[in-house]
Amino acid sequence: MAQDWDIKPRAEACRACDRPFEDGQVCFSALQFMEDGYARADYCAACWPDRAADAAPYSSWQGVFRLPPAAPEEALKKETAETLLRRLVEEDDERRRNVIFILAVMLERKRELAERDVRTRDDGATIRVYEHRRTGETFLIPDPHLKLDELAEVQQQVVGMLGPRREEAQPRPEPAAPAPAPSPDSGVPSGREVGLRDGFYSSASL
Ligand SMILES: [Zn+2]
Numbered sequence: 001m002a003q004d005w006d007i008k009p010r011a012e013a014c015r016a017c018d019r020p021f022e023d024g025q026v027c028f029s030a031l032q033f034m035e036d037g038y039a040r041a042d043y044c045a046a047c048w049p050d051r052a053a054d055a056a057p058y059s060s061w062q063g064v065f066r067l068p069p070a071a072p073e074e075a076l077k078k079e080t081a082e083t084l085l086r087r088l089v090e091e092d093d094e095r096r097r098n099v100i101f102i103l104a105v106m107l108e109r110k111r112e113l114a115e116r117d118v119r120t121r122d123d124g125a126t127i128r129v130y131e132h133r134r135t136g137e138t139f140l141i142p143d144p145h146l147k148l149d150e151l152a153e154v155q156q157q158v159v160g161m162l163g164p165r166r167e168e169a170q171p172r173p174e175p176a177a178p179a180p181a182p183s184p185d186s187g188v189p190s191g192r193e194v195g196l197r198d199g200f201y202s203s204a205s206l
């Protein structure tokens with residue numbers, strides 16, 4: 001059974017010539033889909049034309065290599081749509097498929113993810129290929145083809161999971177602060193907005 005979703009980092013060097021990418025360098029990424037998952041390869045502009053001529057089926061796109069940020073710890077302190085998405089993808093829980101999809105849509109709307117391709121797997125599943133704009137990682141997200149009347153429930157789950165953190169088992173030394181009000185621009189798409197995205201569902205329901 002093919003992996004339903006996964007996160008693949010961008011390589012730090014060209015697959016063909018092994019030269020390390022430099023910050024700001026244009027690079028080309030290709031996904032090759034196989035029986036048991038997919039493989040990612042990244043190439044420099046000089047090597048790409050030869051590779052692009054290969055007949056193997058893949059998704060490919062042009063991007064810009066960015067050196068990893070120096071201090072990632074800050075981002076780990078609180079749950080955001082991105083940390084939640086990463087955690088759920090890692091946990092690989094089939095029951096979270098709808099939540100994972102909504103989180104990916106939220107992050108696309110916030111321009112943190114870019115959709116690079118949409119593929120139909122052999123078993124008919126629609127897979128959306130997202131790239132993290134900053135890190136270059138690839139996220140393969142199955143599209144569960146949510147109906148409009150299912151969206152509200154999934155959005156409630158997402159809001160609940162992004163809300164104030166549940167009490168931890170350990171007693172906290174500091175007094176409990178009042179829970180912050182949910183941010184109005186948390187990026188949670190309303191059913192109306194998602195439904196109105198031009199072709200969002202029609203293009204996915206082939
Ligand atoms: Zn190269």
